[in-house]
Amino acid sequence: MTRSTFLKSTVVASGLVGAIQTLPAADAPGDAAREYFEIRKYTLKAPEKQSVLESYLKDAAIPALNRLGVKNVGVFLPEKAEGTPVVYVVLRYSSLDQLAKSADLLADAALQKQGAAYLDAPAADAVYERVESWLTQGIAGMPAMAVPVKGSQVYQLRIYESPSEKTGKKKIEMFNIGELAIFKRSGLNAVFFGETIVGPLMPNLTYMLSFSDAAAKDQAWNTFRVDPEWMKLKTTPGFTDKEIVSRITNLVLVPTTYSQI
Template sequence: MGAIGLGLLMAAGAARAGAAAPKQVLELRLYTVEAGEKRQRLDEFLGKVAIPAWNRIGIRPVGVWEAADGKRADLYVLLPHASMEAFATSRQRLLADAEFQKAGEPFLTLPKSDPLYRRIESTLMLAFDDCPKVEDAVKDDTRLFQLRIYESHSLLKGQRKVEMFNTGGEIALFRQCGMQPVFFGEALAGTKIPNLTYMVVFKDEAAQKANWKKFVTSPEWKAISGKPIYKDTVSHITNIVLKPTACSQL
């Protein structure tokens, strides 16, 4: 093994050794909503009612994002749970919160003819060993987020790709190249399974382009991606560029 590969494996091992805390259970929601007044109403509900209530029951930080190009009104919402039990009981605990019920009354009692949103699609994930908790490292107002979904054609290949990020050193290389993780999650339930989903954040669009170039041209990436064990681990990639809304805590 060369010095490059050894260095990445040592970095990955150090990250795992420092991650003694349990891995979070991550819920990524997609709220589909009409643009204009209905989107504004959903923003108000999330910012003034839902996020404070989620925080009170231990769900934090909550991320809320919209399409960076402004072409869609839909919102992505990330809810980190401390455990599977915390996730399973979150709805009951939320509805038992008197302040949520009081502040949310105008939104929660909307008629069928005028709903708060069209629907919610939800993906449930288990955080990775090398990124066990949601990270909040970039605070710039210009920050840009990239959400990527890697689908695999089999469970075995999907697990290989997870291993590639963890023990293979890919997350460590991301950090080395300035691609700051927000989360990495292996899908437990949702659509397009098997898949993993991750989000990285950059200071701005220029940093996004520069750091991706640094990553894909690095000798470390050539060494990792060239290993036969990782061949054909990804069959389809979905790439979504997002920006935070005013109420986002990430």
């Protein structure tokens, strides 16, 4: 069994994360159109370690990923500095095979050379405390990433947790049948929407939005909140927050100068 076959089998069959369920034929965009988005959160040991990680990402990891065909690698920092420094990385995969190949990144000789300061850091002086990661699959209404226009300065990474697998599917349905369209006309520019299939806080829907600046973000959300169709949809039985959403995490992020998203 190949590494990629094993990974695909694990993702599909794992009882912990649930199966990647097939959408009804009328709604399914086709496997080729479905992309996968991995979000990584690096919690650093100390503020001075951020430059070590960022140099590795910029000069070693991103070029190596690009050589493997993994494009549009995003690197983001919290808009407001946190007590413990963190860095978020968004990876876009065209398939699970591509994801599996990216796990062999250390086989890249150029990466080993360019990333030596990071890769060879001693255990007593580690760069990060831990890396958390979750993998999402594009939803039917937005199966692939929409790369934002250049100049976008403010991003939101939002996580909608649901009380059960069934209600999690209901929240995704809500976006597919109407909420995505309302987002678009309100100026809430979607970068990706992904149903988490491996990772913490499941079941959840994770998505990213982009804006030219903070004022555009605030205006878009204000427009969305008073949209007549949204006002109707959010009060429709079966789609109310109290029924299908248990917690929302909202992260306001800014892209690094070398981010490809």
